[in-house]
Amino acid sequence: MFDATPRNLKDARREGLVRILFLLMTALLVLPVLLILGVLVAKGGSALSWDFLFTEPTDGMTAGGLLPALVGTIWLVVIALIVSVPIGIAAALYLSEYAPDNWLTRAINLAIINLAGVPSIVHALFGVGAFVIFFGFGTSILAASFTLAVMTLPVVIVSTREALQAVPQSFREACWNMGATRWQTIRKVVLPNSISGILTGVILEVSRTAGETAPIMFTGAAFFLPFLPESVYDQTMAMSLHLFVVATQVPNVPDNLPFGVALVLIGMVLAMNAISIAFRTWLRRKKKW
Amino acid sequence: MADQSPAAVEFADFSLWYGTFQAIYGVDLAVKEGKITSMIGPSGCGKSTLLRSVNRINERLGYVRTEGHVRVLGHDVYAAENSLVQVRKQVGMVFQRPNVLPLSIRDNILFGHRLHDGGKDAEDALLESALRQVLLWDDVKDRLNRRAQGLSLEQQQKLCIARLLPVKPRILLMDEPCSALDPKGTEAVEELIWELRGAYTILLVTHNMAQARRASEECVFMLMGKLIEHTATDQMFVSPRCPETADYIEGRYG
Ligand SMILES: Nc1ncnc2c1ncn2[C@@H]1O[C@H](COP(=O)(O)OP(=O)(O)OP(=O)(O)O)[C@@H](O)[C@H]1O
Ligand SMILES: [Mg+2]
Numbered sequence: 190m191f192d193a194t195p196r197n198l199k200d201a202r203r204e205g206l207v208r209i210l211f212l213l214m215t216a217l218l219v220l221p222v223l224l225i226l227g228v229l230v231a232k233g234g235s236a237l238s239w240d241f242l243f244t245e246p247t248d249g250m251t252a253g254g255l256l257p258a259l260v261g262t263i264w265l266v267v268i269a270l271i272v273s274v275p276i277g278i279a280a281a282l283y284l285s286e287y288a289p290d291n292w293l294t295r296a297i298n299l300a301i302i303n304l305a306g307v308p309s310i311v312h313a314l315f316g317v318g319a320f321v322i323f324f325g326f327g328t329s330i331l332a333a334s335f336t337l338a339v340m341t342l343p344v345v346i347v348s349t350r351e352a353l354q355a356v357p358q359s360f361r362e363a364c365w366n367m368g369a370t371r372w373q374t375i376r377k378v379v380l381p382n383s384i385s386g387i388l389t390g391v392i393l394e395v396s397r398t399a400g401e402t403a404p405i406m407f408t409g410a411a412f413f414l415p416f417l418p419e420s421v422y423d424q425t426m427a428m429s430l431h432l433f434v435v436a437t438q439v440p441n442v443p444d445n446l447p448f449g450v451a452l453v454l455i456g457m458v459l460a461m462n463a464i465s466i467a468f469r470t471w472l473r474r475k476k477k478w
Numbered sequence: 479m480a481d482q483s484p485a486a487v488e489f490a491d492f493s494l495w496y497g498t499f500q501a502i503y504g505v506d507l508a509v510k511e512g513k514i515t516s517m518i519g520p521s522g523c524g525k526s527t528l529l530r531s532v533n534r535i536n537e538r539l540g541y542v543r544t545e546g547h548v549r550v551l552g553h554d555v556y557a558a559e560n561s562l563v564q565v566r567k568q569v570g571m572v573f574q575r576p577n578v579l580p581l582s583i584r585d586n587i588l589f590g591h592r593l594h595d596g597g598k599d600a601e602d603a604l605l606e607s608a609l610r611q612v613l614l615w616d617d618v619k620d621r622l623n624r625r626a627q628g629l630s631l632e633q634q635q636k637l638c639i640a641r642l643l644p645v646k647p648r649i650l651l652m653d654e655p656c657s658a659l660d661p662k663g664t665e666a667v668e669e670l671i672w673e674l675r676g677a678y679t680i681l682l683v684t685h686n687m688a689q690a691r692r693a694s695e696e697c698v699f700m701l702m703g704k705l706i707e708h709t710a711t712d713q714m715f716v717s718p719r720c721p722e723t724a725d726y727i728e729g730r731y732g
Contacts, residue, residue: 361538
């Protein structure tokens with residue numbers, strides 16, 4: 190009575206095949222990640238040392254450390270986020286919580302999504318025109334950070350808006366219905382329930398910002414500048430550009446040096462992500478249950 | 479309708495459009511103070527829309543347009559000089575699915591009170607009296623600081639009713655408050671609604687004819703955006719005036 194028909198058997202075979210196919214694709218996805226990390230550690234691990242992290246490069250960048258680049262990237266990322274995150278979140282709140290659903294709002298949303306797809310080299314040119322020349326920041330940390338901020342802004346807006354829209358409409362209705370204003374609703378219900386999603390978006394942006402080379406190359410990052418920046422009007426070295434330089438532009442670099450720089454860059458991004466994740470977990474814990 | 483008690487909610491030639499689609503056609507209706515009025519009618523006839531016009535919660539949708547008047551306790555809620563926040567304080571709403579906030583039971587109940595700058599000292603008393611009024615106090619008094627979403631649906635719906643009470647509304651709008659509940663929960667919430675009669679004016683949308691009959695004093699029948707009949711519940715179910723009402727009550731619509 191419960192014997193499998195030929196049709197059942199065929200379906201079962203197909204089911205197994207599809208499953209294995211998807212599993213293979215997943216493996217294919219994980220493999221490069223593991224390979225990248227493996228190669229970096231194998232080839233660059235020997236370059237790592239205390240001095241590598243905390244001294245300036247010497248001998249035409251073929252020896253010494255990468256401290257100025259490390260510090261420079263932290264400056265760039267932090268200032269870029271300080272500029273883009275509040276603006277991005279405010280804009281996303283407006284678009285998701287206040288703006289009426291009409292053609293103008295839809296046009297703005299479309300524009301933002303398209304802006305997120307603009308290549309970073311285009312942002313670089315915009316940064317030169319706007320911040321270096323028009324606002325007169327010169328090639329400086331400030332100009333480079335603002336360029337990065339402009340580049341990350343649309344992505345912050347899009348990801349924040351998605352996080353906000355994941356909050357059930359019924360929560361908002363419950364609040365309005367008790368006489369809460371939009372802002373009270375946002376503060377007491379919408380933000381607390383979307384903050385981890387918003388932070389996830391911001392975390393991804395940190396990684397992208399730290400790794401970008403093009404937008405900072407013309408606006409504030411220096412090829413070789415073995416001092417720590419003293420103000421936001423200074424130029425600075427940055428990890429991503431430094432990696433490009435030691436990997437391709439400087440002769441006689443020891444083999445392990447570029448890989449060491451790459452390893453530190455990845456470690457830095459992972460560290461920043463870890464901090465944000467810890468912050469997110471702490472925020473969740475703070476709720477009483 | 480020669481009745482002495484004043485109207486708590488009054489629709490005067492009220493029409494509503496969603497974009498170009500007209501959902502409500504010139505409704506005139508006076509809901510009597512302190513009574514339970516049920517609204518029945520086939521799906522899509524505009525019951526929810528009419529209910530949601532009283533506290534203007536439809537307005538978030540940018541494309542809603544209204545004509546005519548809705549007066550709550552004599553004041554036009556669509557008039558510019560009346561504060562929407564004050565209107566919503568007087569008019570509480572209970573939704574189809576219990577929509578407790580992801581907060582503790584305590585914070586849920588006191589949410590409205592805190593919004594309206596209620597004093598801290600009054601909180602405990604308000605909390606207890608609200609929960610007692612909805613017959614929930616004994617069930618939850620030991621776990622007021624636990625998350626409200628852990629309660630059963632029936633308890634959540636009672637909580638949603640209790641949550642409205644601390645700001646002392648005069649009118650409660652209920653949109654199919656029992657449709658997500660099992661028969662036992664339905665009975666419990668119905669009993670509760672019946673208990674609240676007199677203290678609040680209650681406007682109750684329901685699909686359940688038996689519920690309308692059991693749990694209301696006045697009954698409104700709607701069809702395709704129009705108000706067809708409004709009489710005492712007993713009379714509506716025994717001798718409806720309009721043939722459409724009779725058809726509906728006898729189950730000749732879907
Ligand atoms: N947000 C909306 N946008 C556009 N049309 C809507 C919207 N909400 C309701 N409508 C339309 O308005 C009419 C009345 O809807 P409403 O929800 O008020 O009916 P209802 O009587 O409550 O139905 P039900 O018994 O199914 O809950 C329906 O034809 C519906 O399609
Ligand atoms: Mg409805």
